């Protein structure tokens with residue numbers, strides 16, 4: 001039977017049972033109610049009979065008409081009750097049928113008493129009559145009371161019985177239902193639960209992947225349908241997927257491939273972790289040993305002598321063992337290397353190439369060897385040993401697949417080491433380069449600066465971890481312009497830049513740098529980088545500036561005397577001018593021309609010196625006449641000054657270029673005159689010291705402070721020019737003096753005090 005039908009039948013039965021129980025309860029209830037009503041009537045009849053007896057006695061005694069009326073109404077009610085009695089069963093019927101004649105007898109007795117009393121007409125009633133009447137009524141009513149009471153007891157018993165019957169029916173029904181329920185349970189247990197258990201077990205087997213399994217389809221019910229559906233599903237599944245055994249095979253294969261792939265990844269990962277080549281070899285070998293479940297292994301490379309050099313040995317318990325020396329390629333190793341082909345044997349002892357394990361080596365029960373190739377050439381071997389249960393083809397495949405990765409890792413490591421070496425060299429080269437060099441990454445990180453950079457700027461790499469820090473320190477407000485250039489470069493929009501910028505060194509000095517940078521490519525981490533180098537052009541800049549200033553000054557210094565000369569000559573040329581005045585003008589023009597000649601001469605000396613063309617015409621000479629000549633020439637220049645020559649006659653001859661020494665003296669005496677605006681004494685002295693003659697030119701002029709003295713003798717250095725605006729000059733005279741003195745192998749210096757005059761000394765060699 002189908003579960004659904006079974007369920008419906010059960011529900012129907014259960015419904016019918018409930019109906020029967022309810023109907024029975026209802027029926028019983030009606031019966032009990034009816035019996036109770038009848039019992040009540042019977043009780044009231046018993047009570048009414050006693051009452052009628054009392055009432056008739058009272059009436060016999062008192063003879064009141066209202067007592068008669070009361071009796072009659074009570075009797076009517078009483079007889080009504082009797083007629084409402086419905087007897088059930090013969091016993092009740094007998095009782096009820098007894099009651100009717102008793103009732104009429106009671107009425108007859110009472111009526112006879114009433115008529116007897118009516119005939120007496122007020123006479124006292126005969127006591128005997130009374131006695132008889134009472135007896136008769138008592139007999140009748142007693143009969144009635146007894147019957148009614150009996151009937152009441154019967155009815156009570158009837159109600160009790162009905163309730164008991166009802167209880168019995170309910171119990172019987174419950175028992176029937178219990179039996180049905182038990183039967184049903186047994187049926188369900190047998191039919192359904194067992195079928196479900198079978199179904200569950202079947203689905204578990206199918207679920208575990210055995211798609212060939214068939215669940216028994218015993219019954220033609222819903223579980224049978226379900227079993228059928230699951231069987232159909234399993235066979236459908238089987239059609240589209242591999243069977244369980246095939247699946248297991250595939251899964252195993254996939255697992256192995258994954259294990260190999262993971263091993264390869266691990267090997268290649270190791271190559272990028274910084275560690276020594278030996279450590280890398282050790283790790284690679286451990287991975288190969290683990291992958292093939294070997295007990296031990298060896299990773300070796302063929303060296304230049306054709307021997308095997310071990311890179312790593314994996315020998316549990318003796319991890320760090322190293323073979324002491326390279327060893328010969330023999331036995332099973334030779335087979336692998338010669339053939340360039342991987343193979344395994346699970347009986348190495350009887351293998352034709354087997355030569356036995358070396359001394360101290362555990363007995364070899366299984367061997368697997370894989371050659372290592374570089375560019376198709378066999379360069380090494382991975383040898384594995386003693387897999388529990390021997391090696392299988394899949395172990396060979398795993399080791400063969402892993403071997404190229406091991407080789408690749410080793411090659412990468414070596415290439416990386418080489419790269420690191422060359423990187424180190426490159427860094428050292430940058431560091432040691434004699435010019436300021438900077439290397440920047442695109443994110444602004446300063447990768448390196450040369451030592452020269454630090455020397456020039458005062459900033460070390462720690463002071464400028466990024467370019468921004470450098471910009472802010474060195475360029476201040478000008479940082480924006482430099483940043484723009486450099487970021488063009490680092491963003492790749494320009495390949496190189498060439499710029500000039502002033503920068504502030506750590507010491508606060510402003511220097512000019514010509515900065516060239518280019519971005520040659522990318523770092524290993526993928527960042528673009530740039531290399532920049534700087535040339536300090538501060539001096540060049542200064543020289544240029546000085547040159548510009550100098551040209552301006554020279555033009556000015558040349559133009560002034562020339563204007564005077566031209567003016568004087570043109571006026572002197574006028575015929576109307578008296579001859580004395582014309583002569584005076586020509587003399588003036590002559591002295592300006594001499595000054596001009598002196599200036600030009602100084603310029604020429606400097607130019608000769610700078611172009612290395614300064615040649616002395618040294619000869620023996622007396623210094624006195626030369627000095628005298630200078631004084632004579634310059635005397636006329638200023639009437640305010642007294643020019644003295646203070647050179648003794650015993651001064652020996654000197655070895656000099658007359659013209660040059662004359663130039664030196666001219667420059668010094670001219671200065672002495674120029675820088676003593678209030679006039680005073682100018683004296684030329686000479687004294688011997690060691691093998692030199694020290695010549696001095698002293699004045700009583702404005703003097704030079706100690707700090708300013710240090711700056712003298714430099715090209716174009718005019719000291720405190722703003723304090724002497726009316727004194728012409730180029731800052732050239734003392735420079736030329738120094739050049740010419742040094743050309744003679746001598747030296748020049750000054751002794752001076754501010755506002756107290758100065759003495760310039762220079763030495764010349766004795767002849």
Ligand code: ADP
Pocket residue numbers: 667671672675699701702703704712717718719720721728729730731732733734735758
């Ligand atoms: P200049 O053409 O300006 O005189 P010099 O080279 O001859 O150039 O002198 C350089 C500077 O040295 C002068 O500008 C001046 O300040 C200072 N100087 C030279 N001689 C004297 C001196 N006798 N007394 C004071 N200052 C001097």
